[in-house]
Amino acid sequence: xxxxxxxxxxxxxxxxxxxxxxxxxxxxxxxxxxxxxxxxxxxxxxxxxxxxxxxxxxxxxxxxxxxxxxxxxxxxxxxxxxxxxxxxxxxxxxxxxxxxxxxxxxxxxxxxxxxxxxxxxxxxxxxxxxxxxxxxxxxxxxxxxxxxxxxxxxxxxxxxxxxxxxxxxxxxxxxxxxxxxxxxxxxxxxxxxxxxxxxxxxxxxxxxxxxxxxxxxxxxxxxxxxxxxxxxxxxxxxxxxxxxxxxxxxxxxxxxxxxxxxxxxxxxxxxxxxxxxxxxxxxxxxxxxxxxxxxxxxxxxxx
Ligand code: NAD
Numbered sequence: 001x002x003x004x005x006x007x008x009x010x011x012x013x014x015x016x017x018x019x020x021x022x023x024x025x026x027x028x029x030x031x032x033x034x035x036x037x038x039x040x041x042x043x044x045x046x047x048x049x050x051x052x053x054x055x056x057x058x059x060x061x062x063x064x065x066x067x068x069x070x071x072x073x074x075x076x077x078x079x080x081x082x083x084x085x086x087x088x089x090x091x092x093x094x095x096x097x098x099x100x101x102x103x104x105x106x107x108x109x110x111x112x113x114x115x116x117x118x119x120x121x122x123x124x125x126x127x128x129x130x131x132x133x134x135x136x137x138x139x140x141x142x143x144x145x146x147x148x149x150x151x152x153x154x155x156x157x158x159x160x161x162x163x164x165x166x167x168x169x170x171x172x173x174x175x176x177x178x179x180x181x182x183x184x185x186x187x188x189x190x191x192x193x194x195x196x197x198x199x200x201x202x203x204x205x206x207x208x209x210x211x212x213x214x215x216x217x218x219x220x221x222x223x224x225x226x227x228x229x230x231x232x233x234x235x236x237x238x239x240x241x242x243x244x245x246x247x248x249x250x251x252x253x254x255x256x257x258x259x260x261x262x263x264x265x266x267x268x269x270x271x272x273x274x275x276x277x278x279x280x281x282x283x284x285x286x287x288x289x290x291x292x293x294x295x296x297x298x299x300x301x302x303x
Contacts, residue, residue, distance in 0.1 A: 002228070002259040007144070010151050011271040014279065015059050021282045022060035025289060032285035033062040034092040034118065034277075035084045039077065040070035040100045049096055055274045061281055064090070070100045077103060078111050085113040091288050092118035092281035115287065118280035120173070129173050132180040137280050142174035144272025145208065145229055146183070154206065154227050154261065156185040162204035164217070164249070166191040170210040170231055197221070209249040219254035228255055228262040231269050 022032050034056055038049045049065055056063030066080060084093045093116045099105045109117075114124040120137040128136025138146075149156060161178050165171040166189055178185040190200050201207055201221040209217050210231035222228060232249030248265030256262055263269055 002256040002262040005148055005152050005227075005229075005261050005263045005268060007148060007263060007268045007271045010148060011275040013151070014147065014272075014275050015055075018275070018278050018282050019059040021286070025282070025285050026060060028289060030285055030289045030292075031062050031089065032060070032092075032282050033064065033090045034094070034281045035087075035090045036063065036065045037068060037077075037080065037084075037093070037095045038065055039068045039072060039096070039103065042098070045096045045098075052274060052277065055278055056281075059278055059282075061278060062089070072103075074103060074107070077108060081108070081111045085111075085116060088288075090116065091285040092116055092277075094119045094277070116284060118277060118284055120280070121169070126168070126173070130176045132176070132182075137283070138177065138276075139169050139173050140273045140276035140280065141170045141210075141231065141269065142177055143276040143280075144269060145174055145231070146177050147276065148229065148263065148269070148272060149206070149227075152261065156183040156206065159185050159205040160188065160203055161185045161206040161208065162188045162190060162200050163208045163210070164190050164197065164201065165210035165231070167210060171208075174208065174210075211249045213249055214247050215249075215251050217250040217255060219251065219258045222255050222258045224258050225260045226258070228259045229269065230263050230265050232265065233270065 025032055036049050036052055038045060053063045053065055068080065084090045093112050095108055097105060099108060109121045110123060112122055114122045117125050118137055120129060120139040125136040129138045156178060163171045163175055171189060175187045175189050177183065179187045188200055190197055194200065198221045201217065202223050204223060204226055206227045207222060208229040208231065212232050212234060214234040214236055228250055230248035230250040234247050235244050236247055238245040246266050252264065
């Protein structure tokens, strides 16, 4: 029976570390600040943004949500972002996706100053993650998965990691992080056009699935003893209650019999994502404090 990797528990430890760093910054006179831009009233986005606000408050980050009307145009939105870029009390800026139709999300993401782009979606930060340049910001979900593997002491060196999915926000940055010097994994990236997916997944020492299809990964697709990381979030009908429930992409019960370790959904990758956003925000605030201290010629005590 597989060991359950609890993202909830690991997040708790990490959030305590983040709160201590935020406290140290506050003691030096820097209140870490995150600005979240929400355009329109998409219900799922509204819930995510509220969760981010609550998480910020719990670790001592000043979370500020700018709720903008769906009718806002590109230039008005650029104006809001420019204002936040110039605001020294804001260290991290994120635009909640998806944006309403008609707003060019790529141009919007590029408008955020790279030093405040705590989501890591600006092309400069995408490139920095690719070349393992630690000055950038890594998107929260892949950063959270790397942290889960590290804290659970799951070795990656020389191991074969198979990732299912090729998205820009999860799978591609994760592949670069895993293959970089340090983790040193051998990485296979698969996607919807991969022929005979199971022949790849069965070779994985670590199988990471980020697709959005419940039940995609069955027990016969998993090598005995593998570690399985399920990123998928799917709402399905719950026959027991007549309501709905959240499941991942992996047939959890059957795969638990084969794998040596597995993340549950919910409670696995999900809690790590917001936690890593908080960490990126504190990183951004520390970097800003260091820049300010070096301009004033005095040392900063936060590292
Ligand atoms: P996406 O939705 O952009 O793309 C899905 C990927 O799955 C594509 O690359 C596609 O090629 C691949 N795919 C589709 N069908 C496939 C099949 N039959 N076989 C193999 N590959 C197939 O990807 P995303 O944004 O990374 O999201 C993936 C899932 O992860 C979604 O369920 C999303 O909700 C979830 N997610 C969770 C978190 C979290 O914090 N837990 C964060 C981001 C995404």
